[in-house]
Amino acid sequence: MKNIVILGSTGSIGTQTLDVVDKEGDIRVLAMTAHSNIDLLERQIRKYRPRAVSVNLPEKAAELRVRVADTGTRVFSGPDGVVECAAMPGADMVVTAIVGIAGLDATIAAIEAGKDIALANKETLVTAGDIVMPLAEKRGVNIVPVDSEHSAIFQSISNQRKFLKRIIITASGGPFFGMSRHELAGKTRFDALKHPNWTMGAKITVDSATLVNKGLEIIEARHLFGLDVDSITPVVHRESVIHSMVEFTDGSVIGQLGVPDMRLPIAYALTYPLRRGPVSEPLDLVKIGRLTFYDIDHDTFPAVNLAKKAAKTGGTMPAVLNGANEEAVAAFLRDGCGFLEITELIQRAMEAHRPVMEPTVEDIKAADAEAREVVRASLNK
Ligand code: NAD
Ligand code: MG
Numbered sequence: 001m002k003n004i005v006i007l008g009s010t011g012s013i014g015t016q017t018l019d020v021v022d023k024e025g026d027i028r029v030l031a032m033t034a035h036s037n038i039d040l041l042e043r044q045i046r047k048y049r050p051r052a053v054s055v056n057l058p059e060k061a062a063e064l065r066v067r068v069a070d071t072g073t074r075v076f077s078g079p080d081g082v083v084e085c086a087a088m089p090g091a092d093m094v095v096t097a098i099v100g101i102a103g104l105d106a107t108i109a110a111i112e113a114g115k116d117i118a119l120a121n122k123e124t125l126v127t128a129g130d131i132v133m134p135l136a137e138k139r140g141v142n143i144v145p146v147d148s149e150h151s152a153i154f155q156s157i158s159n160q161r162k163f164l165k166r167i168i169i170t171a172s173g174g175p176f177f178g179m180s181r182h183e184l185a186g187k188t189r190f191d192a193l194k195h196p197n198w199t200m201g202a203k204i205t206v207d208s209a210t211l212v213n214k215g216l217e218i219i220e221a222r223h224l225f226g227l228d229v230d231s232i233t234p235v236v237h238r239e240s241v242i243h244s245m246v247e248f249t250d251g252s253v254i255g256q257l258g259v260p261d262m263r264l265p266i267a268y269a270l271t272y273p274l275r276r277g278p279v280s281e282p283l284d285l286v287k288i289g290r291l292t293f294y295d296i297d298h299d300t301f302p303a304v305n306l307a308k309k310a311a312k313t314g315g316t317m318p319a320v321l322n323g324a325n326e327e328a329v330a331a332f333l334r335d336g337c338g339f340l341e342i343t344e345l346i347q348r349a350m351e352a353h354r355p356v357m358e359p360t361v362e363d364i365k366a367a368d369a370e371a372r373e374v375v376r377a378s379l380n381k
Contacts, residue, residue: 052084098121125223130314150254166227170242203329216268235293236296287318316364317353317367320349323349326372
């Protein structure tokens with residue numbers, strides 16, 4: 001029996017993790033957290049009977065406490081409640097499926113408590129990879145990636161890390177692949193939320209349309225696998241069948257293939273180093289017929305280069321890239337900014353920032369807050 005905690009159980013990754021739990025049969029959910037969706041969380045409590053849950057909004061937590069009084073599940077609230085769940089005694093692994101830098105403190109708390117991490121929350125490594133990776137090493141904690149690209153890279157490297165030369169990270173290209181900046185200018189949240197291959201939370205779906213997601217993933221890969229960002233090559237692969245590849249010193253390239261279904265990398269992270277029964281449809285290459293590859297159009301989608309620049313500057317700069325993006329995407333999702341403005345706002349926040357080198361978590365949060373302020377001020381002009 002493996003005991004897990006799911007941070008963000010009501011989201012896209014959270015609910016798919018519970019799907020995998022249903023299929024595996026020998027995984028127990030000790031705690032779960034959500035931002036505000038207490039209807040779904042109540043159903044999850046009744047089905048999985050966790051020891052504790054946490055709801056971010058205190059008034060929603062109070063309501064849920066009354067509703068589930070008969071179950072014996074404790075209901076915490078706020079950021080402290082999430083940390084309480086993340087460090088739950090008896091848990092072997094914590095699935096970090098909260099979106100955004102909001103997941104940082106809980107991930108650190110879980111590592112401090114010695115829990116292995118199934119890492120979906122890429123913003124944790126983007127903003128604080130230089131703190132989180134050494135901490136995991138110190139605590140002897142495994143960080144197993146859930147992001148499909150990083151799971152593919154992790155699986156492809158296997159035990160050959162010392163021969164790793166380059167990572168080829170694939171990108172679907174998103175819904176706006178092949179379009180000009182002129183065409184992108186008028187795109188709304190309705191257009192951006194139509195992803196060709198994956199159904200995901202709103203924020204990461206917009207990130208996939210701007211290619212900020214690929215930029216964040218390059219920084220995530222840099223921390224997970226220890227290569228500099230120039231040794232991580234993004235390539236557009238429209239079919240999302242090859243989830244990423246690695247090139248070894250001898251020129252051999254190894255990749256991992258599968259249908260685009262997040263339950264595959266989630267199950268891999270939960271059962272690693274084992275592999276168990278199928279969790280998704282089999283891959284039918286003949287039906288797919290062709291696999292295609294293209295360069296990224298960096299003039300139209302500047303996000304990847306912005307991310308590489310932030311990574312090379314280091315210190316608090318990646319946190320500024322991330323914070324500005326979170327704020328701009330939130331504005332875009334309420335029709336408060338245009339599609340092309342998202343990357344322009346990120347650039348503006350990066351230009352305004354004087355990076356702090358070797359930052360503490362507090363420095364990182366201050367940089368995040370500063371970036372958000374730059375974005376809000378620009379949008380209010
Ligand atoms: P989502 O929006 O569907 O779900 C987010 C979850 O986090 C929800 O349970 C929500 O209640 C919770 N949450 C949101 N804000 C919170 C806050 N301030 N405090 C506490 N909890 C909060 O997002 P998602 O698509 O499941 O993505 C989750 C993470 O996984 C993101 O970091 C994303 O980049 C990463 N990821 C997702 C996918 C995917 O297919 N969805 C793939 C790869 C990586
Ligand atoms: Mg991904």
